[in-house]
Amino acid sequence: MMRNSRIVSRLIKIAGKEKVFSSPEDLFCYSYDGTFLSVVPGVVVRPASTREVAAILSLASAEGVPVVPRGAGTGLSGGAVPVEGSIVLDLTAMDRILEIDTADMLAVVEPGVVTARLHRAVEEKGLFYPPDPSSSSVSTIGGNIAECAGGPRGLKYGVTRDYVLGLEVVLAGGEVVMCGGRTVKNSSGYDLTGLFVGSEGTLGVVTRAVLRLIPKPEARQTLRADFKAIEQAAEAITAVLGAGVVPSALELMDDVTIRCVENYLHTGLPLDVEAILLVEVDGPESTLAEQAGLIASLCIEHGAERVRVAQTRKEEAELWRARKAVSPAVVQVKPTKISEDATVPRSQVPALIRAIKEIARRYRLTIAIFGHAGDGNLHPNLLVDKGDPDEMARAEEAIKEIFQAALSLGGTLSGEHGVGLLKAPFMELEFGPCGMAAMKKIKESFDPFGILNPGKIFGRI
Ligand SMILES: O=C(O)CC[C@@H](O)C(=O)O
Numbered sequence: 001m002m003r004n005s006r007i008v009s010r011l012i013k014i015a016g017k018e019k020v021f022s023s024p025e026d027l028f029c030y031s032y033d034g035t036f037l038s039v040v041p042g043v044v045v046r047p048a049s050t051r052e053v054a055a056i057l058s059l060a061s062a063e064g065v066p067v068v069p070r071g072a073g074t075g076l077s078g079g080a081v082p083v084e085g086s087i088v089l090d091l092t093a094m095d096r097i098l099e100i101d102t103a104d105m106l107a108v109v110e111p112g113v114v115t116a117r118l119h120r121a122v123e124e125k126g127l128f129y130p131p132d133p134s135s136s137s138v139s140t141i142g143g144n145i146a147e148c149a150g151g152p153r154g155l156k157y158g159v160t161r162d163y164v165l166g167l168e169v170v171l172a173g174g175e176v177v178m179c180g181g182r183t184v185k186n187s188s189g190y191d192l193t194g195l196f197v198g199s200e201g202t203l204g205v206v207t208r209a210v211l212r213l214i215p216k217p218e219a220r221q222t223l224r225a226d227f228k229a230i231e232q233a234a235e236a237i238t239a240v241l242g243a244g245v246v247p248s249a250l251e252l253m254d255d256v257t258i259r260c261v262e263n264y265l266h267t268g269l270p271l272d273v274e275a276i277l278l279v280e281v282d283g284p285e286s287t288l289a290e291q292a293g294l295i296a297s298l299c300i301e302h303g304a305e306r307v308r309v310a311q312t313r314k315e316e317a318e319l320w321r322a323r324k325a326v327s328p329a330v331v332q333v334k335p336t337k338i339s340e341d342a343t344v345p346r347s348q349v350p351a352l353i354r355a356i357k358e359i360a361r362r363y364r365l366t367i368a369i370f371g372h373a374g375d376g377n378l379h380p381n382l383l384v385d386k387g388d389p390d391e392m393a394r395a396e397e398a399i400k401e402i403f404q405a406a407l408s409l410g411g412t413l414s415g416e417h418g419v420g421l422l423k424a425p426f427m428e429l430e431f432g433p434c435g436m437a438a439m440k441k442i443k444e445s446f447d448p449f450g451i452l453n454p455g456k457i458f459g460r461i
């Protein structure tokens, strides 16, 4: 609850009475994101323009009040979890697609645009915005930029970072800066655009983005391969990636994951296998049969029980519905799922799977393994019970070991979910003290009073 009523009145003056929320019910709704963490903020404000965001940040820095920017709150690292007494900046009302420029192949959008809405809008014009996090039907572009979201298409097309050409950002004191622009090349000065992408609202608040688009692939084909042993699936992934085709998605779901999804959706996934691969290829219609055929035969060669190629759009949608429902499905089984995002060079995926399985056995934990195996990004989800302190303690140790395993295989803590609060304690494992000190200097120079999303990336301060 915001103790300082003067700040609430100033916010009302800036954004209007109906855009400032401070009832206990409203504050509760903004207290959490896609993780199990929750902190009630002081007040919520929903600005409608860059000018309003600038006025709010200048007020917050003058008063020393923390500000936590927020999109749809689907993040999985705690990046949008408020700080006690903070102002939550709900950016969902700034949701205009300002421009889709087919000649320069770019879109100019406000941060509150829902990712799937942008997909539809650009696809209507024959263009394509590849980043597609599983939450794309609700996630916002601002949140995607803040966490550098990815999704299944990362393997072929990259992640949000690869599509941000330019940004308008409001800095901590309320100053508005423009960085990058509408060109596909830009080598002038420091890459501020790149710095803001993935900075989780700790350096500034994105109020407008120029996004690169590409031509929409002509067609696509999806197939599912079922494997009795997860090792076979892991070998098939390596074989597919080495065969010269680049699938637009190559997703893995292990047996724990399959059971969670089946329990939730009853979509007919096989329960007698240890893993399935969901593979999508795209490109000119004429190339699909050959690409899919090659992948299917490599899967069979590596022990797949069966390969099913989706014959209709409906069948394809059903396969993707199952994959995209993993997160909500896992939560049905254990509400305190702890979602990880360990990412390794793609050749190391089999080794990472082995390491996670061994850690799960040793700590007596159920871990669902799934994710974007084709680009090395796995999401081991620990199914734990928050009310069981012994299990939580084992989970904590297991998480640390999973991170260590990923790092020792040449990987990173996070491929696409960001650091937020959950991974902050482990950052030094990846960057060492000097790397962390360099990042802190950047943070301090952008946010000398520490009002921008404090605690994220660096841990509680
Ligand atoms: O819940 C998760 O761990 C992953 C969510 C998302 O990144 C996905 O790939 O479905």
Ligand SMILES: [Zn+2]
Residues within 6 Å of the ligand: 134, 151, 152, 371, 372, 379, 416
């Ligand atoms: Zn993912």
